[in-house]
Amino acid sequence: MAKNKFHSGRGPSQRQLRVGELIRRNLSEILNRGDVHDPDLNRMSITVGEVTTSPDLRVATAYVLPLGGDNAEDALALLRRNRVELRRALTKNLTLKFSPELRFQIDETFDRMDDTRRLFAKDDVRRDIETGASEGEDAE
Template sequence: MAKQTHHSARGPSQRQLRVGELIRRSLSDILTRGDIHDPDLNRMSITVGEVRTSPDLKVATAFVLPLGGKDKEQALLLLRQNRYEIRRAVAKTLALKYAPEIRFLIDETFDQMDETRRILEQDAVRRDIENDSDGGDADGGGE
């Protein structure tokens, strides 16, 4: 039987969450101020929704989305091309033993929320929700 660490079953530790949030804020500030020497990147308005760190804090995955959700691939390309400068800029603002490698992914949260909203607005789903809230039994049976 493989040994399971105490983090694997419970999700990220408080330290991972705290460091992830510090990196998120730092990264947001750097991108907002245009501290990276790339005019194409500085022209884009990029939101950093979340940063997740590995248990050893050596890898940070930043979930990003350009304003309005347009030019996602272009934003990812520019962020990845400038990842070393971004890493140095983030490291300057944080007091960590190691500067984490920063990976970038598109934040799909807003797309998922839109899809959930779309599903909840369907007539059939609305009827089911209203039937459940009227005290109807979920399994159709009585007591």
């Protein structure tokens, strides 16, 4: 059976992780400095939580969220509208063979963390956790 060069099933490579973090930092700086010539985008404070890259490093997906989580869809539309200018500004700071195509998604990590906190705060869940912890102590 032929090995699929685009997905090994093991997750991202060290190079993908390194390049993703480099893009995340540079993109954050570009947005914070207001290097884009769009006053609507420059008025927003946008957090870049993570950037994932394709195995060939030609596509970078940035997971973003505006400060406070308000107007997330508007921020996404503005980023998508300015992705060519963002890509150009990013290319100036990176020394990659190819300038990656930028894609943007809403970062839902914070929502999932809030959901997890709410779940652990429920009385029946706390009781189960405490019961499991005390049973684990008895086993020692």
